[in-house]
Amino acid sequence: MKHIKFYFSILSMALLSNCIGTDIVEDVAVIETVSINNAIDSLKIGDTYTFSADYFNGLGKPVEAMITWSSSDPSIISIEQTGSAQAITAGNVYIKAAKGNNADSVKVNAGNTTSVLANNRQGTFMGRNNYSVSGNFSLQEVNGSLTLIFDDNFRASSGPGLYVYLSNQPTSITGGEEVGKLMKNAGAQSYSIATNIQLTTYNYVLIYCKPFGVPFGTGSYN
């Protein structure tokens, strides 16, 4: 009997000592980036349009920053440091948003109409780490609201705690935005996106095993 008591003591200590530990995760190195988030491809002569841009810091997070705006030919389209641009005469220019050495630019035609770029982006999933994720998706903007839509052909391997993320890293959620828990492993589904996110804020859609920190698949825009 004393053997049993001794053994129970050892067993109890072993089980009770199995507390939840802590993993220290090395952050993924992220390049600071600037992204124009409301690009247009043409601006009517005489009209004004205000550009805006996001700045992502070394953690991949969008933060407030002083953006420097410039036009490749101010005599065609001029732009102020507020991002407000005016078309003066016919022609093509590049509008550039910069912070330090990081910049983004968009080609704009000064002409007879003002037109925004397409209000949706489409892409395709591919698996990561030998997990199967496939199918098409689109990010659509309607009345200023964004919706992420997976098509009927979407398929993903089953896994514990799969979530959908928007990210600027193809295999990491560092600096990304959690959209929500994956609704189902196959078939059409849609997700509403937070209002502070623009159509071009993030360039990848990740299917991510959140509890275990493993990317199952990446959706890249066409």
Add this chain to the structure above:
Amino acid sequence: MRNIYLLIILLCLNLNSYAGGGWPQPKGKGYFKLGYYGIVSSNYYSPNGNILDISTAGIHIANFYGEYGLTKRLTGIAYVPFFSRATLNEQKSARTGNVISEGDAVNSFGDTDLGFKYGIIVDKPIVVSASVMFGIPLGNSMGGRTEVLQTGDGEFNQILGIEASRGLNKGKSWVSTLIAFNNRSDSFSDEFRVGIELGTKLGDKWLANVKVLSVNSLNNGNDFETPSNGIFSNNIEYLAITPELAYQWNDKWGISSAIGFAASGKRVLVSPSASFGVFFNL
């Protein structure tokens, strides 16, 4: 006969095994073990066998294992994990110290195995037995705040097995082989298992054995509909090598410990498992 009986005892040491090999327990005799099994790992074998870094996950199981000879040929078997604890570490950023993901844990009863072994060939140099085990899903397949921690797979399975054993070296050593089929339900793939065990006495008190077990999925389930966390996943495969050492105080009491290495695998944790226990011979 004494040597044969000793062999039966020695072969009853491993958790989750067809303890006793091809030898059924003699009528009215039994083997009972109170044990611990644990594995903690921050690596995981991906579906094609590559090793991935994951959040550290673990499972710790306090269990009872028993065999009792109902007749000369028929032995009742029970494996009861009466306390199972699954854990998941919290994740902290090395750069900011911020918590990226909170940890989680769940405690519960575990999946339980009940069954029988029947001696087809007994009292021969080579003995053969057939067994059937029923996996009762008493564990939690969606535990913890994250609902991803498991102390069971949530499915009822049946394992049919054939074992053949032979004593060697005048009863001081033994070899056992296993072939088994695991019929799983609820869209889980069935499994085919083969194994071999070699063991020997080391003096009067010590015993050593090594067990090699290969678990292979038939991939006939539905991967889209089953849960998974690397321990109770669907389509798991592995080649496990488990050396074990046991010490017997006397004819009735002894202790054992083992370390299980996954030499290769798919959808399982990479790190070695550890187990120890105290056993009693009736």
